[in-house]
Amino acid sequence: MLSRRRAIAALLVLGSLVSTIAPARAETTEIRIAQQFGISYLPLIVMKEQHLLEQAVVEAGLPRPTVTWAQFSGAAAMNDALISGNLDVATAGVGPMIIVWARTRASLKITGVAALGAMPNLLTTSNPRIRTLADFTDKDRIALPAVKIGAQAVMLQMAAEQAFGPGQQNKLDDITVSMAHPDAAAALLGGSSEIDAHFTSPPFSDQELANPKIHKVWSNYDQMGGPATFNVLYAPEKFHAANPQSYGALLVALDRAMAVIKADPTAAAALYIKSEGSKLTPAFVEGIIRDPANDFTATPLQTLKTARFLFKTGAVKVEAAKWQDLFFPEIAGRPGS
Structure with a gap:
């Protein structure tokens, strides 16, 4: 009986040690992101071409992930792919994001990640x-x-x-x-x-x-009445909750891409032309990047106005009280609107 008790105690201690050493849950080894067309997606292009997301994930202490990029021509197809589980992170305009945010509150809880910038349409x-x-x-x-x-x-x-x-x-x-x-x-x-x-x-x-x-x-x-966020990143709550380090790395990589664009518009223009196979001249693209009306920032601007409009007109049935309701809490402290 004494030997049996000692064996059980040893197993309990071993189990405790293993649970302390081993991670409770492995994060994803593949991150699937999609974008649409246009220079508003330049932060993602920079991120892709310079492998900023892979670098940020490794810096967070995880194995280098496979980042799979897709491109869609509109929000409807983008949202279908996200809802069906074929994407982890989608990108589209503020309006489409709010619509899918409201419609999935009781299911996938798709929520905003960050802005891609303010840009006039x-x-x-x-x-x-x-x-x-x-x-x-x-x-x-x-x-x-x-x-x-x-x-x-x-x-x-x-x-x-x-x-x-x-x-x-x-x-x-x-x-x-x-x-x-x-x-x-x-x-x-x-x-x-x-x-x-x-x-x-x-x-x-x-x-x-x-x-x-x-x-x-x-x-x-x-x-x-002034600059407003054009496109945003958004993702299901499942991806956000299951991959906290990878999700944090995504925000780090996005901020770094924004910094690259602002620090060197010439290089950013070259990356855009290469990635899109564009026939535009480097000077033309660089002029757009340098235009003060185009602000590449991850901070959401005037998103609540669109949310209130969609709720008032009946396009969505869920009302956002503040802009932070539309986004995951990691960017709640930024000076958004």
């Missing part, structure tokens, strides 16, 4: 008759990545409410067409399709406005 047109939103007719077609739910679609709804009054947020929805930014820019510049307007971001808006036949109608900065 411009509604451009080749139709000389159109000078304001009120000038659009049912004969016009506005291209944007995802009708009704995409970033530009939500911005256009906010603009329509401001221009036409409460309850009129969907007034222009029927003349919008889903089209990836590169294709829409080519269609507008080509002038041979039904597309005579494009709601887009740099570098596509800059390319279009370089053509004297195309002019600006409206900017989301007009509606917001």
